Amino acid sequence: MVDIQSATCKRVNQAKPVVIDLDDAEDPGALPQDPGDDFADLVAHPAATREPIPARVPKAEIPPFTPAGREGLTVGDLPEALEKEKRPRDTASALSMSSSMTSSAAALLGGLTAKPADKPDTSATPATTRPGDSKSVLASSTAMKSSAASSLGALFAKQSDARSRKRRAWPPSRRTPSKTDEAKPEPKRVPGKAKSVLAQSTVMSSSAAGALSGLLAKAPAARPDGEEASSSPDPATASSAPQPKRSAAAKSVLNQSTVMSSSAAGALSGLLAKAPAARPDGEEASSSPDPATASSAPQPKRSAAAKSVLNQSTVMSSSAAGALSGLLAKAPAARPDGEEASSSPDPATASSAPQPKRSAAAKSVLNQSTVMSSSAAGALSGLLAKAPAARPDEASASTQEKPKTVPDSRMTFSGLGAFLRRHPKKFGLGALCLCGFAAWPGSFEHTVREDRVKALNEKLAQMSPTEMLQWAVKTGDVLQFSSFGPSGMVIIDMLAASGLLEQIPVVMIDTLHLFPETYEHVLNVTRRYPTMKLHVYYPLGFGANEAARFDSVHGAALWKDNFDQYSFHTKVEPTSRALRELSPGLWVTGRRRSQGGAREKLPLLEKDAGRLKMNPLAFWDLSDVWNYIHAHRVPYNVLHDRGYSSIGDVMNTRPVQDGESERAGRFQASGATECGMHTHLARVAALRQKPKAQLGNVPHLPCDACVEVDPQNFEEVVLRTQQDLLLEFYSPHCSHCVQFAPVFAAVATRLAKDGDVISARFDLFRHLLPETASQAGIQVSAFPTLILVRRSKTGLKVLPYPKWRRDLSSVLNWVKEQAASAKPKARPGESKTVVTGLNTSSSAAALLGGMVQAKK
Numbered sequence: 131m132v133d134i135q136s137a138t139c140k141r142v143n144q145a146k147p148v149v150i151d152l153d154d155a156e157d158p159g160a161l162p163q164d165p166g167d168d169f170a171d172l173v174a175h176p177a178a179t180r181e182p183i184p185a186r187v188p189k190a191e192i193p194p195f196t197p198a199g200r201e202g203l204t205v206g207d208l209p210e211a212l213e214k215e216k217r218p219r220d221t222a223s224a225l226s227m228s229s230s231m232t233s234s235a236a237a238l239l240g241g242l243t244a245k246p247a248d249k250p251d252t253s254a255t256p257a258t259t260r261p262g263d264s265k266s267v268l269a270s271s272t273a274m275k276s277s278a279a280s281s282l283g284a285l286f287a288k289q290s291d292a293r294s295r296k297r298r299a300w301p302p303s304r305r306t307p308s309k310t311d312e313a314k315p316e317p318k319r320v321p322g323k324a325k326s327v328l329a330q331s332t333v334m335s336s337s338a339a340g341a342l343s344g345l346l347a348k349a350p351a352a353r354p355d356g357e358e359a360s361s362s363p364d365p366a367t368a369s370s371a372p373q374p375k376r377s378a379a380a381k382s383v384l385n386q387s388t389v390m391s392s393s394a395a396g397a398l399s400g401l402l403a404k405a406p407a408a409r410p411d412g413e414e415a416s417s418s419p420d421p422a423t424a425s426s427a428p429q430p431k432r433s434a435a436a437k438s439v440l441n442q443s444t445v446m447s448s449s450a451a452g453a454l455s456g457l458l459a460k461a462p463a464a465r466p467d468g469e470e471a472s473s474s475p476d477p478a479t480a481s482s483a484p485q486p487k488r489s490a491a492a493k494s495v496l497n498q499s500t501v502m503s504s505s506a507a508g509a510l511s512g513l514l515a516k517a518p519a520a521r522p523d524e525a526s527a528s529t530q531e532k533p534k535t536v537p538d539s540r541m542t543f544s545g546l547g548a549f550l551r552r553h554p555k556k557f558g559l560g561a562l563c564l565c566g567f568a569a570w571p572g573s574f575e576h577t578v579r580e581d582r583v584k585a586l587n588e589k590l591a592q593m594s595p596t597e598m599l600q601w602a603v604k605t606g607d608v609l610q611f612s613s614f615g616p617s618g619m620v621i622i623d624m625l626a627a628s629g630l631l632e633q634i635p636v637v638m639i640d641t642l643h644l645f646p647e648t649y650e651h652v653l654n655v656t657r658r659y660p661t662m663k664l665h666v667y668y669p670l671g672f673g674a675n676e677a678a679r680f681d682s683v684h685g686a687a688l689w690k691d692n693f694d695q696y697s698f699h700t701k702v703e704p705t706s707r708a709l710r711e712l713s714p715g716l717w718v719t720g721r722r723r724s725q726g727g728a729r730e731k732l733p734l735l736e737k738d739a740g741r742l743k744m745n746p747l748a749f750w751d752l753s754d755v756w757n758y759i760h761a762h763r764v765p766y767n768v769l770h771d772r773g774y775s776s777i778g779d780v781m782n783t784r785p786v787q788d789g790e791s792e793r794a795g796r797f798q799a800s801g802a803t804e805c806g807m808h809t810h811l812a813r814v815a816a817l818r819q820k821p822k823a824q825l826g827n828v829p830h831l832p833c834d835a836c837v838e839v840d841p842q843n844f845e846e847v848v849l850r851t852q853q854d855l856l857l858e859f860y861s862p863h864c865s866h867c868v869q870f871a872p873v874f875a876a877v878a879t880r881l882a883k884d885g886d887v888i889s890a891r892f893d894l895f896r897h898l899l900p901e902t903a904s905q906a907g908i909q910v911s912a913f914p915t916l917i918l919v920r921r922s923k924t925g926l927k928v929l930p931y932p933k934w935r936r937d938l939s940s941v942l943n944w945v946k947e948q949a950a951s952a953k954p955k956a957r958p959g960e961s962k963t964v965v966t967g968l969n970t971s972s973s974a975a976a977l978l979g980g981m982v983q984a985k986k
């Protein structure tokens with residue numbers, strides 16, 4: 131951290147730009163002031179920094195894969211998979227990166243490996259022997275559930291019958307192989323300027339975060355730290371190598387902070403300001419004769435500084451603290467340590483070497499942050515640890531004439547960047563602005579202007595899907611969302627063929643109600659494409675194989691009774707969470723215009739959730755898709771051979787009849803045509819704006835003595851509470867919540883009378899749980915969830931209500947027991963004064979108004 135601060139100051143003194151990581155860093159003055167030019171340039175010259183790739187994979191290069199050759203691990207293979215320790219780092223990292231990918235995710239896939247004895251022999255696929263196959267994926271799960279095999283046993287029992295049925299001929303008769311390849315020729319690309327790589331930060335999901343990441347990424351290079359540089363055999367390499375990774379990881383960390391308050395921004399600025407003093411920069415390095423010591427010595431100081439600042443900052447939100455801690459923890463890796471660089475002859479190794487230190491530091495700092503849960507620390511460490519492995523190409527590129535890092539914030543901050551270039555002394559103000567941006571939730575929504583998207587669509591229309599994907603990668607972090615449908619499979623194959631699959635992780639939302647065949651298909655895909663990084667997200671509070679628990683919590687007929695609510699839990703919320711946690715600037719989907727309905731006018735590029743969303747096959751029709759699948763032997767879901775043209779959940783998907791539209795078999799009994807994941811922002815926004823009275827069939831559960839908590843006031847009311855706070859997470863659609871509602875209302879009234887404990891509730895139907903909640907150790911795994919939040923000397927304590935008994939006296943007694951156990955015993959003669967209500971700094975109390983009375 132101190133490195134960064136020091137670097138920042140030096141850069142300012144040298145009157146060089148700090149914020150904008152322009153790729154022509156040697157000559158910032160030469161850069162165009164209008165970011166739009168860069169962007170247009172990039173689009174016009176997509177091949178500028180990349181070798182052209184073939185539009186289609188030459189058939190000879192495709193490993194043979196036939197539908198009949200689909201293979202699965204046997205039950206007997208499972209222990210082997212569990213024991214298998216060696217796995218490609220990238221896969222493991224991808225798995226660990228997803229804080230939501232629980233061990234159950236692997237369990238899910240693991241379960242799929244269980245193959246019934248009567249399953250047709252499908253072991254011919256060469257992918258089984260590849261390194262990094264799904265066995266490896268499974269092995270990376272440290273807590274794989276043994277139930278996986280058994281639950282999937284049931285799954286296969288059902289399946290064996292169907293599978294023994296005769297399959298349709300390949301290719302399925304409904305598809306006519308044809309001219310696809312000719313029909314979609316890859317247009318020629320015009321060679322262009324390499325420097326145009328930079329412009330694409332329009333897609334930054336969290337602009338301020340990106341700007342800060344960019345800033346951090348630049349820091350080592352910016353440091354004219356003689357001591358350190360001289361101790362490195364190749365200072366240029368050493369300093370530049372970790373840069374992209376740092377940037378990416380820092381961004382991930384920062385992006386998790388969705389609600390950094392302005393006060394946190396202030397704290398961050400304060401930290402930046404304090405830093406030079408905290409670190410005797412060059413002195414420290416030079417006073418250490420041993421480069422190893424030099425590299426590790428500053429670390430504890432940094433941690434201590436972080437701790438001290440965090441502790442001092444009473445107003446910093448947990449997320450801000452987390453982000454800050456992440457940044458601080460990252461600093462050691464950012465340093466061009468002589469020891470690290472010299473001990474590693476291989477640049478790739480050199481760049482990955484500091485990783486454990488970084489993780490450890492991150493953990494250490496995070497653990498000191500009293501509001502950060504240990505799980506958050508772990509997740510964060512995972513993120514940090516993940517960064518180098520995720521992009522091995524970047525590591526090696528660092529020693530070569532590498533393409534410049536693309537800072538994700540460029541578009542948003544280019545105006546500010548230009549300003550700072552002209553007025554470098556005002557950097558302090560700029561930094562403050564950046565922090566302020568971070569404090570402005572949703573500010574990234576403004577990063578891409580609609581007219582820009584329109585212009586880009588025109589450019590993209592000239593490109594083949596593969597070229598579009600190449601272009602997308604240059605914009606920053608990209609994710610593909612896939613249900614492994616035919617279109618998604620085409621995209622996956624194109625990415626693999628163009629060497630981009632590693633760079634674009636795939637997110638799959640497991641609704642818990644997918645077909646067994648779909649799970650098996652996913653497993654096969656992981657084998658066929660071993661470099662694919664898969665993140666599986668589940669409905670909030672659930673993991674793999676928990677359909678039954680989901681049904682018991684939400685109601686087995688929710689999909690029929692209230693499809694909106696069902697799809698909110700199973701698609702919309704997990705999608706939102708995935709986007710928030712993985713924070714891509716751009717996400718790719720498999721939707722096409724030819725699917726009809728709301729997709730008829732689908733653009734190639736659109737804005738959604740403040741990010742760009744690309745639909746590279748938007749202009750393809752179904753036959754194009756199947757022709758590609760056929761020509762390239764792309765694996766597909768066997769259900770397509772049984773008449774299912776579009777596949778979703780078991781209970782509401784049916785095969786289509788001849789003449790029916792592609793998606794006619796979806797969302798049975800609901801009348802819906804979309805699951806909602808592609809319109810979620812609009813949906814959630816609309817829901818929030820609707821007055822309560824207009825929320826139609828959403829039951830109203832009165833609680834007069836409750837503070838209503840939402841993402842906007844969450845930090846204020848919950849995380850900064852000075853009084854004990856009893857908080858209920860509920861959904862007005864959940865029957866248990868409806869039953870419990872009058873009890874909770876009564877509890878709240880009683881507690882309000884006593885005045886010691888505030889009652890509050892958070893509606894998980896209307897709102898998404900903010901990231902800060904999990905960072906503070908708040909877990910919601912069922913409805914209703916009841917917790918007591920208490921501020922103690924060491925920070926915030928979260929005490930979950932452990933009982934299933936949800937009657938008035940049980941809850942009240944529990945709350946009182948907790949209160950009694952926490953109260954310091956009054957010394958004789960000491961008068962006890964409890965000041966509550968409006969006199970306190972507790973915002974919750976303030977919100978309660980006069981309800982909470984001051985008492986002595």
Ligand SMILES: Nc1ncnc2c1ncn2[C@@H]1O[C@H](COP(=O)(O)OS(=O)(=O)O)[C@@H](OP(=O)(O)O)[C@H]1O
Nearest residue numbers: 611612613614615617618638639719720721804805
């Ligand atoms: N469960 C899940 N997980 C991840 N991504 C998903 C999911 N469902 C839909 N999608 C994305 O939406 C694309 C179109 O899917 P569908 O036609 O099935 O429509 S729907 O979204 O389910 O309404 C779909 O394209 P494909 O990858 O071809 O399936 C994905 O990009």
